Amino acid sequence: xxxxxxxxxxxxxxxxxxxxxxxxxxxxxxxxxxxxxxxxxxxxxxxxxxxxxxxxxxxxxxxxxxxxxxxxxxxxxxxxxxxxxxxxxxxxxxxxxxxxxxxxxxxxxxxxxxxxxxxxxxxxxxxxxxxxxxxxxxxxxxxxxxxxxxxxxxxxxxxxxxxxxxxxxxxxxxxxxxxxxxxxxxxxxxxxxxxxxxxxxxxxxxxxxxxxxxxxxxxxxxxxxxxxxxxxxxxxxxxxxxxxxxxxxxxxxxxxxxxxxxxxxxxxxxxxxxxxxxxxxxxxxxxxxx
Amino acid sequence: xxxxxxxxxxxxxxxxxxxxxxxxxxxxxxxxxxxxxxxxxxxxxxxxxxxxxxxxxxxxxxxxxxxxxxxxxxxxxxxxxxxxxxxxxxxxxxxxxxxxxxxxxxxxxxxxxxxxxxxxxxxxxxxxxxxxxxxxxxxxxxxxxxxxxxxxxxxxxxxxxxxxxxxxxxxxxxxxxxxxxxxxxxxxxxxxxxxxxxxxxxxxxxxxxxxxxxxxxxxxxxxxxxxxxxxxxxxxxxxxxxxxxxxxxxxxxxxxxxxxxxxxxxxxxxxxxxxxxxxxxxxxxxxxxxxxxxxxxxxxxxxxxxx
Numbered sequence: 001x002x003x004x005x006x007x008x009x010x011x012x013x014x015x016x017x018x019x020x021x022x023x024x025x026x027x028x029x030x031x032x033x034x035x036x037x038x039x040x041x042x043x044x045x046x047x048x049x050x051x052x053x054x055x056x057x058x059x060x061x062x063x064x065x066x067x068x069x070x071x072x073x074x075x076x077x078x079x080x081x082x083x084x085x086x087x088x089x090x091x092x093x094x095x096x097x098x099x100x101x102x103x104x105x106x107x108x109x110x111x112x113x114x115x116x117x118x119x120x121x122x123x124x125x126x127x128x129x130x131x132x133x134x135x136x137x138x139x140x141x142x143x144x145x146x147x148x149x150x151x152x153x154x155x156x157x158x159x160x161x162x163x164x165x166x167x168x169x170x171x172x173x174x175x176x177x178x179x180x181x182x183x184x185x186x187x188x189x190x191x192x193x194x195x196x197x198x199x200x201x202x203x204x205x206x207x208x209x210x211x212x213x214x215x216x217x218x219x220x221x222x223x224x225x226x227x228x229x230x231x232x233x234x235x236x237x238x239x240x241x242x243x244x245x246x247x248x249x250x251x252x253x254x255x256x257x258x259x260x261x262x263x264x265x266x267x268x269x270x271x272x273x274x275x276x277x278x279x280x281x282x283x284x285x286x287x288x289x290x
Numbered sequence: 291x292x293x294x295x296x297x298x299x300x301x302x303x304x305x306x307x308x309x310x311x312x313x314x315x316x317x318x319x320x321x322x323x324x325x326x327x328x329x330x331x332x333x334x335x336x337x338x339x340x341x342x343x344x345x346x347x348x349x350x351x352x353x354x355x356x357x358x359x360x361x362x363x364x365x366x367x368x369x370x371x372x373x374x375x376x377x378x379x380x381x382x383x384x385x386x387x388x389x390x391x392x393x394x395x396x397x398x399x400x401x402x403x404x405x406x407x408x409x410x411x412x413x414x415x416x417x418x419x420x421x422x423x424x425x426x427x428x429x430x431x432x433x434x435x436x437x438x439x440x441x442x443x444x445x446x447x448x449x450x451x452x453x454x455x456x457x458x459x460x461x462x463x464x465x466x467x468x469x470x471x472x473x474x475x476x477x478x479x480x481x482x483x484x485x486x487x488x489x490x491x492x493x494x495x496x497x498x499x500x501x502x503x504x505x506x507x508x509x510x511x512x513x514x515x516x517x518x519x520x521x522x523x524x525x526x527x528x529x530x531x532x533x534x535x536x537x538x539x540x541x542x543x544x545x546x547x548x549x550x551x552x553x554x555x556x557x558x559x560x561x562x563x564x565x566x567x568x569x570x571x572x573x574x575x576x577x578x579x580x581x582x583x584x585x586x587x588x589x590x591x592x593x594x595x596x597x
Contacts, residue, residue: 057477058368058460059391130499139452140500142485225486226457239485249488252335253368253461258395 032272039266042259050266056227058250062263066227068270070144070240074219075212077148077236079205082156086208087201090163095189106161113157121218124150129222138237142224145236150218155208162207166200167193206282210275216244225249243271329356330557335363336370336383337463338489339409339508340546342577344383347565350573358557364489368461374549375399380558382549385409385463385508389476399551405582406565407546407574411467412509412518412530418501424448426520426527429541433472435504438482443502456496456505457483463544464490468506471542509535510578536580546579 042050042062053063093105128150129141136145170193178188194201224239227246231238247264254260334344341364348360365373370382375396388401413432415424424447427435434440435453444450457480458465466476485503487493490511497503498515505516509530512518520527521541534540554562564570571581 057479060477125495139502140454140484142496224484225459225488226483227486249459249486250461252365253372253459 035269039269041262042266058260067243067246071242074147078151078212081152086159094164094167109157109161117218121221125221143237144240147219147223151212159204159208162204166197170196216248220245330358332360332380334381337367337385338364339385340383346573367463384547386466402550404548405545408580410509410535411542414507414516416503420517422449426522428522436480451502454503455483456485459488467544
């Protein structure tokens with residue numbers, strides 16, 4: 001009876017779409033539940049000290065803080081590095097280029113967005129580590145900074161094309177009105193178009209952030225792979241470890257077995273929650289911005 | 291009218307779900323049975339030290355036995371032991387002995403070890419460091435470098451340059467053997483480390499890329515850019531050469547092991563027997579290691595827990 005009121009039209013289309021939606025949302029739910037269930041053993045043994053312990057040695061102790069720290073550092077750095085370039089080129093493409101040129105830039109960027117992470121990893125390990133070492137006069141180029149820089153390059157096309165889409169979505173009348181009121185082109189872009197596109201721009205950044213935070217292989221090859229928080233903590237030119245890189249290095253050894261497996265799953269859960277928190281924080285900010 | 295229609299759809303969906311469920315239940319069994327008639331798959335993975343021998347052997351073995359397919363993957367000794375212990379792998383590769391802990395953990399698998407060759411772990415440095423005069427180090431010095439007590443090459447007779455200490459993932463066989471030698475503990479921590487690498491390949495390239503690195507590497511992987519240095523022991527310098535491993539003088543020697551759950555049988559046994567045959571042992575030599583039937587037995591095997 002109730003169902004009739006809630007869903008007045010229940011044709012085959014309703015049932016099919018309902019079925020697919022159930023599978024889709026159920027997958028996320030099952031994923032989350034299994035992450036929680038599988039990570040219970042490590043929390044039982046280590047308690048919450050799993051989250052702020054700094055010592056990780058398979059078979060002995062599991063402390064996730066260096067990995068959590070490393071993930072936050074490299075993604076934060078990547079976003080800071082990518083913002084000016086992604087926004088700048090998005091504004092240029094959307095506001096100052098027209099027709100063919102705009103399409104050319106967009107096509108190139110969309111092509112770049114599809115390049116697999118391992119390609120960036122190979123370039124990173126072959127060229128970027130040596131370049132970072134020489135440019136900054138370090139003893140070794142496998143650092144948090146290198147990983148952040150590589151991630152910035154990786155997410156640049158994604159952030160740029162999405163930001164460009166957001167800018168294009170601002171209706172032309174806004175631009176016409178601004179110009180007819182006597183604003184310069186620069187003022188029009190910065191005071192009218194960008195504020196209007198802000199939710200979309202933030203969305204672009206958060207999507208880039210998500211990709212950066214989950215990226216495994218490219219980071220694994222250049223971050224140094226050491227489970228340690230640098231001394232002092234803001235020393236970006238020290239080696240570190242990120243959550244995906246740690247899981248990537250240890251997963252095959254403990255597949256589905258033992259406390260180490262549970263600890264790796266718990267790391268995955270932490271990553272999951274971190275990405276969720278970032279996304280919802282972003283959404284909240286966006287709602288306020290509007 | 292709409293109500294009856296939707297009932298039909300529900301019924302249809304239930305049938306589809308049932309069908310999916312049944313096929314999921316049936317498919318794997320049916321699939322593997324069909325596969326078994328055509329060919330047998332031997333899954334091998336683990337130590338990147340043992341890997342070159344086994345992948346060469348697998349090529350030849352498959353050429354002669356077309357019905358057998360052998361897949362060989364890397365991962366490290368820990369992956370090899372874990373894979374054999376959980377029966378995911380038919381053969382696990384390990385460049386160290388099975389630890390007591392692992393034996394207990396995989397007790398139900400009755401892990402069985404077959405030695406196919408011998409190797410040594412050398413302490414290696416970047417060629418620049420070797421050419422600047424650091425040709426050998428004592429056990430004490432290497433230990434202090436890994437503990438972070440010695441941080442500059444100057445302290446051991448080299449240039450005034452920070453030492454880039456390269457550690458390995460904790461489950462790697464090479465690390466077990468090396469740490470066992472340095473600190474008497476296979477799972478010793480190395481607070482002086484600057485980088486952590488995985489496979490022999492990765493470690494080799496990181497050391498070659500740097501001009502002030504120190505690391506640990508199977509002697510078969512030493513080359514012009516990654517130089518094995520001598521170990522100073524009792525006033526003598528022992529070079530990491532195959533001869534010194536053979537005559538038992540080089541202190542960090544080890545067995546190259548194939549790990550199986552239970553005693554090997556069927557095609558797996560045939561493949562292992564091939565590795566132990568004269569032809570298989572020639573492949574061990576070709577890969578830069580020492581065959582098991584060499585004239586001199588290896589007297590010291592590090593990393594063994596049989597006390």
